Amino acid sequence: MSRRSFHLAFGLAAPVAIALAGFAPAALSAQQGGEAAPDEDVTFTRDVAPIIQQNCQVCHRQGSVAPMSFESYRDVRRYARRIKDQVARRLMPPYHLDTGVGIQDIKNDWRLSEAEIGTIVAWVDAGTPEGDPADLPEPRVWEDRQMWQQEDILGPPDHVIKSLPFDVPAQGGDTWWRPRVPTDIPADRWIRAMEVRPSYPAGRQVVHHGNPRLLRKDESGEHVRLGNLSEYAMGKIGEVVPQDAGRLLKPDDMIEWDIHYYPMGFDVPGDELELGIWFHPEGYEPDFTQDLDNYSLDGDIALQPGGTAMTQGFYRWDHPVRIDSFQPHGHVHLHGMSLQAVYPDGRTELLTMVTDFDARWHHSYIYDDDAAPLLPTGTVIVMTGWYENTEDNPLVDPEVWATRGARTFDEMSHAWIAVTHLTEDGYERLQGEREEARTVSEQDGQRRP
Ligand code: HEC
Numbered sequence: 001m002s003r004r005s006f007h008l009a010f011g012l013a014a015p016v017a018i019a020l021a022g023f024a025p026a027a028l029s030a031q032q033g034g035e036a037a038p039d040e041d042v043t044f045t046r047d048v049a050p051i052i053q054q055n056c057q058v059c060h061r062q063g064s065v066a067p068m069s070f071e072s073y074r075d076v077r078r079y080a081r082r083i084k085d086q087v088a089r090r091l092m093p094p095y096h097l098d099t100g101v102g103i104q105d106i107k108n109d110w111r112l113s114e115a116e117i118g119t120i121v122a123w124v125d126a127g128t129p130e131g132d133p134a135d136l137p138e139p140r141v142w143e144d145r146q147m148w149q150q151e152d153i154l155g156p157p158d159h160v161i162k163s164l165p166f167d168v169p170a171q172g173g174d175t176w177w178r179p180r181v182p183t184d185i186p187a188d189r190w191i192r193a194m195e196v197r198p199s200y201p202a203g204r205q206v207v208h209h210g211n212p213r214l215l216r217k218d219e220s221g222e223h224v225r226l227g228n229l230s231e232y233a234m235g236k237i238g239e240v241v242p243q244d245a246g247r248l249l250k251p252d253d254m255i256e257w258d259i260h261y262y263p264m265g266f267d268v269p270g271d272e273l274e275l276g277i278w279f280h281p282e283g284y285e286p287d288f289t290q291d292l293d294n295y296s297l298d299g300d301i302a303l304q305p306g307g308t309a310m311t312q313g314f315y316r317w318d319h320p321v322r323i324d325s326f327q328p329h330g331h332v333h334l335h336g337m338s339l340q341a342v343y344p345d346g347r348t349e350l351l352t353m354v355t356d357f358d359a360r361w362h363h364s365y366i367y368d369d370d371a372a373p374l375l376p377t378g379t380v381i382v383m384t385g386w387y388e389n390t391e392d393n394p395l396v397d398p399e400v401w402a403t404r405g406a407r408t409f410d411e412m413s414h415a416w417i418a419v420t421h422l423t424e425d426g427y428e429r430l431q432g433e434r435e436e437a438r439t440v441s442e443q444d445g446q447r448r449p
Pocket of ligand 1: 051052055056057058059060065066067079082083086087092093094112
């Protein structure tokens with residue numbers, strides 16, 4: 001694939017945020033479904049259609065982001081071989097967290113279960129039988145207005161902070177826009193969720209990323225950077241802060257936007273991004289504070305034609321923490337990134353591994369509340385990234401060099417990590433609660449026949 005056509009693919013995936021509104025509950029229920037045993041007679045209407053409806057049609061339907069739609073038996077049968085191949089290799093749905101390695105309990109997980117994959121494979125192998133039309137599930141109804149992706153669960157945001165208008169030209173190279181805007185809230189509030197969205201439809205085509213940074217006054221009254229609130233990039237849903245934690249927003253804080261535009265051949269006058277914020281109720285006091293920061297991986301990325309590279313980053317806090325989410329960031333050469341913990345007693349644990357990273361889908365892997373790793377004081381986290389500038393990577397031109405840089409076809413090496421900062425007591429308490437929950441579930445397991 002040429003460089004240009006890759007960029008068009010970015011544009012293609014752009015309206016995905018709209019398409020994905022309401023995806024989460026469907027994906028969740030799908031994880032629990034799919035009981036059909038592969039040795040039964042598998043039919044389209046009874047067994048396969050519900051899986052496709054709940055996990056694929058969000059993108060594979062008329063007017064959504066995927067190039068082919070899977071809305072009828074005929075559509076699906078036509079692509080049956082490719083569907084089998086894509087689901088068996090876990091390339092579709094596009095979600096790149098490794099299965100069976102590291103923490104598997106993730107919020108808003110798009111992956112199919114083993115049973116669902118088995119059903120699809122068995123159906124294709126059996127010659128794609130249609131089955132009884134009476135077994136077909138009710139067709140799904142899709143809402144195509146511009147929604148916030150978390151709106152289905154949380155309702156519309158409590159507060160929206162916009163960037164300032166920017167005229168994106170039709171032609172030219174990458175452009176950065178960093179306006180500062182006030183928070184516009186009357187009193188201190190604790191944030192429970194956030195989401196950044198570009199304008200629709202044009203903004204989605206030309207915004208490469210948009211990060212709202214939080215600035216707070218220091219003693220001298222100067223606004224200084226405290227870290228990021230969230231990030232927008234293709235495929236990303238937003239931030240969800242665990243119930244016991246919050247991120248503080250103050251009336252005299254400022255938001256500094258860091259927006260990377262990429263001209264796509266048409267003018268976009270006065271473009272603006274929006275940061276939607278959902279607050280904890282007024283008067284709520286969280287036990288702990290959480291923040292989202294950019295953790296960089298060091299090392300040269302000098303990718304010669306046909307070459308590979310590796311980067312690594314290390315970090316240690318001076319207090320216990322809980323890691324709430326992990327999002328690798330790279331561009332087209334990044335092949336994979338892992339997150340490991342080295343505990344003070346020397347034990348190491350692979351927390352998360354993302355092998356087939358795909359820059360068209362920026363997933364932030366948000367750990368389930370009872371699975372988010374608790375790290376005692378002194379733990380070191382190790383992030384490792386791998387880069388490929390070879391024929392095996394369809395997204396690059398393996399004839400040319402690539403190095404570090406901020407443009408779309410340069411490379412980057414960092415991870416966005418949301419961290420809850422714990423006290424020693426808080427750490428002990430959370431550890432204790434986890435152990436208790438584990439003992440109870442083990443006892444439950446023993447009681448069962
Ligand atoms: C979040 C959006 C999204 C979801 C969900 C999704 N797809 Fe896709 N799919 C795409 C896009 C975009 C493409 C085209 C670009 C690409 O290949 O990555 C695609 C391409 C494909 C292809 C063609 C790939 C090839 O090159 O042969 C198949 C087959 C496919 N999807 C099957 C599925 C199946 C089956 C599901 C559900 C189990 C699914 N997809 C879920 C977005 C999605």
